[in-house]
Amino acid sequence: AAAMSAAAAVRGLALAALLVLSPATAARQTRRPNVVLILTDDQDVCLGGMTPLRKTNALIARMGVTFVNAYVPSALCCPSRASILTGKYPHNHHVVNNTLEGNCSSKLWQKIQEPYTFPALLKTMCGYQTFFAGKYLNEYGAEDAGGVGHVPPGWSFWYALEKNSKYYNYTLSVNGKARRHGENYSVDYLTDVLANMSLDFLEYKSNFEPFFMMISTPAPHSPWTAAPQYKKSFQNVSAPRNSNFNIHGKNKHWLIRQAKTPMTNSSIQFLDDAYRKRWQTLLSVDDLIEKLVKKLELNGELDNTYIFYTSDNGYHTGQFSLPIDKRQLYEFDIKVPLLVRGPGIKPNQTNKMLVANIDLGPTILDIAGYDLNKTQMDGMSLLPLLTGDKNVTWRSDFLVEYQGEGYNGSDPTCPGLGPGVTHCFPDCVCEDSYNNTYACVRTLSTSWDLQYCEFDDREVFVEVYNLTADPHQINNIAKTIDQEILEKMNYRLMMLQSCSGATCRTPGVFDPGYRFDPRLMFSNHGVRARRFSAQSLKGT
Template identity: 55%
Template sequence: MHNVQNILRFLFVCVGTCMLYIDAKEAVLTKEPARPNIVFILTDDQDTILGGLTPMTKVKKYLQDEGTLFTNMFTTTPICCPSRTSILTGRYQHNHDTLNNSISGNCSSKLWQQAGEKATIGTYVQSLKYHTFFAGKYLNQYGKKQVGGPEHVPPGWDKWLGLVGNSRYYNYTLSYDGKAVKHGDDYHKDYLTDLIANRSVKFIKERSQDVHKEPFFMMISTPAPHSPWNAAPQYNSSYVNNTAPKTGSYNKRGKDQHWLMRQTNIPMKPNSTQMADDAFRKRWRTLLSVDDLVEKVVMTLDSTKILDNTYIIYSSDNGYHLGQFGLPMDKRQLYEFDIRVPLIVRGPGVAKNVTRPEPVLNIDLAPTIIDIANGSSGNFPLTMDGRSIRPLFQAKSSKNAADTWRKDFLVEYQGEGFAVSKFCPQLGFGVSQCFPDCVCEDAYNNTYSCVRTLDPGSPDKNIMYCEFVDSETFVEVYNLTSDPNQLTNIKDTCDPQLLVRMNTRLIELGFCNGASCRSSGRYSKNEPVHLTKEDIKRIKEISFHHSKKNEINLDFI
């Protein structure tokens, strides 16, 4: 009997021990996965229409082949500071009020610092207990004396390496956590793209050793391929035989376009074509260093064994043109070459070597990053105008997301001009960005708002409708299915119902804020449109609003 009791006790202990082991094993197996890291790489002026991704073989290998490429990614304002402000805040220009690249236009101004800068990707992600890092170009006027100098460190960033002013490769100043450090022209110590790459690698290695395993968010913002286009020495002889792409609108005049397009030289003068060719070669050369940066970042994430738990997002602030419609070089215009930018995403659960056709925007980047940092819960600040694209690049949810995705969006720009151009005084008041051949890239009345419709499943929903604030009250309309190069303005030949429908949608988007920017609109279906008295009243209000805004803008241009 005594032996039986001992045997039973032994069996009881064994069973209990086994149960504890099983519970412990299950606890390990069901342990909540570590929150993902997020790396956001932002280039400056990288297009897609002119082949901006073509030289980037490492981006293709490490990001595109391992992730999802969005073929219809757009900026909502095709100029540096307003677009970057949209990227940081997830808001359209009319809601963040950064009008241009000047301090008076609210680029990194005191007003921005007191308002919008307190509600950016950095501040939101940091509040979610992410360790944050920024390196490179921030906003064009950052660090200037009038707005606090390099001592000002924007909220939301635990580690800050902000470039003072606009893109440069040598002879610049960086703010190292609020301390100004001047750099010279020694390639090995100062070349900015490489310096950013090396600092990013150092940060990743340090964070991989963090005993607390706090996830990190990095925003890596390169100067390339923005001018002055200083290539790394090893790439100075690359692409010597390449010339600016002869796209469908290269060195051609469109039919019935805004006056700024009508003042170009067609055919372009040799000086302008040579300048465009030279710029094209130099831009690609600078991108080769960005390609190296991407490889260094990916390889470091891999060697520290955190690559599989890291999202990498790659994009740019705006596109570019080189000879399209006779414009020598710049951005700012409403056409596809200036508003299309790259977007590639790789990371946990992201479909590999896949392309997505849905229209996605720069204002979607902040909601997407915050959504990921929030545990991919779909939650982001509802004051943002964009939406999270996470459901599109995650293989399990992409089909349902595509069915309900946006079919149109807003593009808006506030033109810049000066009293008299020093290069072209004969053109009179209000132009800017003028080249030696007296072709001006901008003017104060190059101010426009557009609705761009795009439904990959419906070729008839591929329209660009734009209204200018000028003495002509000019309208441009393009059917991009039949006219992808935007050569023929169809405002006088298209169905009047289309004009009414697009005008009404422009009013809705022009006034939208937060959730209303994500709604489909009153006339999203193809039923006949009949304007009410209230519609007519609102059209007059929006026209008056734009006119008054233009008058105010003239005071500080």
């Protein structure tokens, strides 16, 4: 009898424990899914950028879906990050480059766009607790825009890096208070600090509301400072020598043509070194992903959490003899990794649909149950693609747009090049200029894999690439492609450059529902009626 009563007592205790646990457990099971977004800085996919991330590939890619045609609408940090946060193209969020004048984290951005970012909607409308750690926007923390005391609406927990990516000797805004970090690896190495803050959040957050985390690493952005244990990794690795490496960019915009070919030995040594160091910095991101997934598993939250992994833009190392940078219109700069795992996503899948980072906001709001018709976002929810909906109608094109950075004066290192150039290397190869301002339609349909681009310069220079025949974009076919396709692309580009919300999702040139009226092309001011208007560049 005593044994029976002891067993009954244990059962009673177990039942009592279940009753105590059940509200949180039940809430967790019926709650909206959690979402984690990991955003790396300048990580390419075309040149092997995902190769060093073995754990990330195992824990996210193999457990979910890899989007092999994921792009950014602007191949530069600040405009691209603004597109992620707002779900909008640059002409609609008005962040055109990495400067305050280009609206990067400016007062105007804070007033007009920040209150309507997807994290703000998640927190205020969907009841999510939200956590941000890492690089936000390149000019965040600028004195002229509120300093690090400015905490954007929508964040319950805010650990944001002042200005641009660093690994040591930086300042964080900790919920609006400045915290200075030094150069002691064990307490200051930024990628590891982000990992530790993320684990702390998962340990101490509320268990009664779903959460959204955005972790934005400095890696693999310059200055490419690896953790001490990884400084000797990849000693035999060098930048890929693919078919557009160290060749002259003939028939391209003048900025590409000015690169010196062949590159000097010192330039090649420099870019190989940069490539190797970029990979080394990513090993700490790989460790972060592993710690995060283990913690979610330990908490019993992994099965109800979507994890997105992507980058703000691609990168080049020697393509068309440009040493290192991003911001050009080619695949290596506009294409990024995108891996997703989560509830209802089958493991080990690849998806070939054309997706863009303007889709991340709508997707995450869709996961949270928010009505996307209430937003002004240009992107589309990826949720039907994630869950394998076969009846989904998808886009066949999207817009790429960039406003070049340049100064009226000449670059002090290269006075011979004249005014307007910037980001110049010692051998006077410059990566940008104020008239490196362009817009492209990137098309991926059943019949065409095409890129059509126009430059806003005196030449009104056009570049067109058939990527089926020429995946490395060596041959500009603007002068030989069928004239009707050129006209349709020009018209489509004008449409996309003035699109907003639903009009950004209309059928592309090769879609069955496409409508083309050539008469419209010659209304107003002739064929190229709409460029980046002065108004859209001022951000009014």
